[in-house]
Amino acid sequence: MLSADAARHGGRRLRRAWREPPDGAKRVYVLQVAEGVNLLGAFAGLSGRLWVVLQERWPLEVVAEGESLPPCQAAAMTIAPQIWSS
8 A cells, every 4th residue: 555655655665664662563664765755644645545545544654765764764775675656
């Protein structure tokens, strides 16, 4: 679902990462978009589509190419498996 709509929102790469909170690891999707893309718009568009079509909420983070990232997102963009690219 995410990979089917990612390009429509400026997506370049989609990765599936795991976060390690104290109560167990959780899957999160990290979408990298082109510079200049509205990050909130991409997040809202994809999250809204997931809800309308599947009635589900998936953990999704949207980051822009070329921007400095927090350590957890930088690690995800480096080592997490890429599941889609444009």
